[in-house]
Amino acid sequence: xxxxxxxxxxxxxxxxxxxxTCPTEAIRVRRGKATILDDRCIDCGRCxxxxxxxxxxxxxxxxxxLRDFRYCVAIPEPALYGQFHHLWNVDLVLNGLLKxxxxxxxxxxxxxxxxxxxxxxxxxxxxxxxxxxxxxxxxVLRLIxxxxxxxxxxxxxxxxxxxxxxxxARREAAERTGLRPEEIGVFAIVPCAAKATSCQQSExxxxxxxxxxxxxxxxxxxxxxxxxxxxxxLLPLNRSGAAGLxxxxxxxxxxxxxxxxxxxxxxxxxxxxxxxxxxxxxxSDVDLIELSSCTQGCVGGCLNVENPYxxxxxxxxxxxxxxxxxxxxxxxxxxxxxxxxDERDLRFDRTLEVSPALLLDEDRAVAMQKHLKIEALEGRxxxxxxxxxxxxxxxxxxxxxxxxRASLDDCIFRVRxxxxxxxxxxxxxxxLPPPFRQQEKPDKGPGE
Amino acid sequence: xxxxxxxxPVDGGDFIEAGEASSKMKMTLKKLGLPxxxxxxxxxxxxxxxxxxxxxxDGGQAEVEVTMDQITLKMVDHGPGIPDVAKxxxxxxxxxxxxxxxxGFGAGMxxxxxxxxxxxxxxxxxxxxxxxxxxxxKIG
Numbered sequence: 001x002x003x004x005x006x007x008x009x010x011x012x013x014x015x016x017x018x019x020x021t022c023p024t025e026a027i028r029v030r031r032g033k034a035t036i037l038d039d040r041c042i043d044c045g046r047c048x049x050x051x052x053x054x055x056x057x058x059x060x061x062x063x064x065x066l067r068d069f070r071y072c073v074a075i076p077e078p079a080l081y082g083q084f085h086h087l088w089n090v091d092l093v094l095n096g097l098l099k100x101x102x103x104x105x106x107x108x109x110x111x112x113x114x115x116x117x118x119x120x121x122x123x124x125x126x127x128x129x130x131x132x133x134x135x136x137x138x139x140v141l142r143l144i145x146x147x148x149x150x151x152x153x154x155x156x157x158x159x160x161x162x163x164x165x166x167x168x169a170r171r172e173a174a175e176r177t178g179l180r181p182e183e184i185g186v187f188a189i190v191p192c193a194a195k196a197t198s199c200q201q202s203e204x205x206x207x208x209x210x211x212x213x214x215x216x217x218x219x220x221x222x223x224x225x226x227x228x229x230x231x232x233x234l235l236p237l238n239r240s241g242a243a244g245l246x247x248x249x250x251x252x253x254x255x256x257x258x259x260x261x262x263x264x265x266x267x268x269x270x271x272x273x274x275x276x277x278x279x280x281x282x283x284s285d286v287d288l289i290e291l292s293s294c295t296q297g298c299v300g301g302c303l304n305v306e307n308p309y310x311x312x313x314x315x316x317x318x319x320x321x322x323x324x325x326x327x328x329x330x331x332x333x334x335x336x337x338x339x340x341x342d343e344r345d346l347r348f349d350r351t352l353e354v355s356p357a358l359l360l361d362e363d364r365a366v367a368m369q370k371h372l373k374i375e376a377l378e379g380r381x382x383x384x385x386x387x388x389x390x391x392x393x394x395x396x397x398x399x400x401x402x403x404x405r406a407s408l409d410d411c412i413f414r415v416r417x418x419x420x421x422x423x424x425x426x427x428x429x430x431x432l433p434p435p436f437r438q439q440e441k442p443d444k445g446p447g448e
Numbered sequence: 449x450x451x452x453x454x455x456x457p458v459d460g461g462d463f464i465e466a467g468e469a470s471s472k473m474k475m476t477l478k479k480l481g482l483p484x485x486x487x488x489x490x491x492x493x494x495x496x497x498x499x500x501x502x503x504x505x506d507g508g509q510a511e512v513e514v515t516m517d518q519i520t521l522k523m524v525d526h527g528p529g530i531p532d533v534a535k536x537x538x539x540x541x542x543x544x545x546x547x548x549x550x551x552g553f554g555a556g557m558x559x560x561x562x563x564x565x566x567x568x569x570x571x572x573x574x575x576x577x578x579x580x581x582x583x584x585x586k587i588g
Contacts, residue, residue: 282495359479
């Protein structure tokens with residue numbers, strides 16, 4: 001699996017903060033440094049947000065990749081618009097993109113509206129188990145493949161808006177310029193690690209349709225000086241409405257689809273809880289579920305500049321302004337704008353596969369034997385989940401030992417037992433830090 | 449082969465926590481690589497059993513036994529017992545009070561769902577002593 005979440009060995013101090021928050025228990029600390037278990041990482045970026053040493057980053061393409069192509073198209077995610085103070089017109093940002101090296105823009109928000117138009121045209125899907133899970137967040141799709149394989153059938157197999165945007169934009173650009181499609185560079189401007197990864201390895205498509213991903217941060221820094229110089233003679237580039245814009249925040253997708261009975265959940269822990277409930281059959285009275293790994297939706301992604309709440313407020317304000325300017329026309333794109341090519345490009349061209357990353361063994365009998373060993377071993381561990389062994393909790397550690405990823409000696413409490421004989425009169429309490437001592441040391445008072 | 453045994457205490461009076469045993473059990477079953485439709489059925493049975501114990505018996509204990517060809521779920525409580533098992537099995541019949549119903553529970557689908565999603569259902573109950581509901585699910 002390809003990933004855009006990467007660890008800097010120089011910066012990592014092996015502090016174990018990240019291992020505890022990873023929703024798929026994908027990080028271990030080994031020899032003083034964190035390492036990511038490749039097949040478990042879903043690129044949600046949670047570790048990036050909690051790392052106190054900024055040792056984990058989401059890698060995106062450097063902006064000079066624009067020079068690799070004769071003609072470059074930007075696919076800005078709508079979260080980008082939420083980063084700027086006093087932005088009253090989306091066209092300002094879109095014109096700015098043309099000034100910093102792009103030849104054309106195609107808004108991801110526009111593609112969202114095309115997708116919504118397609119979904120409405122398609123109508124209800126009787127063959128799909130309810131509730132339908134929207135495919136808006138690639139981190140969630142990866143999470144489902146790893147932890148909730150049963151729910152793969154609930155996912156609406158539609159590409160990400162930025163992916164549809166890329167296919168449409170490349171066709172349009174090829175027609176306009178006469179260039180071959182591969183001479184055209186199509187780059188997404190992304191708010192998060194998961195979408196950056198999707199540009200290299202798509203969930204629903206065999207071959208990625210994007211040539212790369214730039215982070216909202218990098219683009220923001222380039223745009224800032226340019227925006228100040230833009231005058232009133234802006235090109236009318238904005239082709240999306242309030243509906244598309246709203247997909248930057250949680251529940252935007254549901255609103256764009258015009259769903260009546262929907263649920264929108266944001267934040268990876270809440271998403272996991274919701275997936276558990278869907279699996280237990282506890283969400284039978286909803287038609288559509290939109291799940292976003294980041295707080296408040298895409299505006300909460302780790303590659304944004306602004307905090308998610310401010311960005312959401314700005315997006316909502318822009319939506320209101322748009323609706324006031326053009327009443328009763330939430331979306332600019334409709335079913336009439338859908339071509340046969342678009343309808344082909346907006347569907348997954350492969351089925352999502354179950355990921356075996358969490359399986360103890362492919363052979364169930366062996367898996368059961370391993371489970372029994374893990375249970376037995378876990379019973380001998382202290383259950384403090386201290387993380388000193390480098391695993392997020394005692395169960396994960398026991399699993400690592402049985403799977404050959406760790407040694408029992410990595411548990412400091414096991415070592416303490418062995419040291420009992422060789423330690424001083426107070427046993428290991430003499431050298432262990434306070435949380436791990438068996439007895440309180442007599443208070444020696446201050447100054448000593 | 450030695451069966452795998454999992455035990456989960458279920459706290460009484462706590463609707464919010466109900467579902468925890470189901471979640472934990474699911475994680476273990478997934479790691480074992482059991483077929484996903486069996487996991488789903490087991491999860492539904494477990495969740496319904498948890499809710500029942502919370503509503504009627506002030507909690508209890510969920511015991512799971514997994515062998516190569518079968519999952520056995522045993523919901524053991526020391527609650528008031530079920531006066532009329534046949535009545536309790538009817539869809540829509542519930543003795544849950546209005547406070548419970550106002551929370552969206554007590555629709556009288558607990559035991560019927562447990563019967564529907566398991567291959568075998570057995571109820572041992574004694575008034576004033578408690579109830580043990582045993583469900584067996586075949587692993588295809």
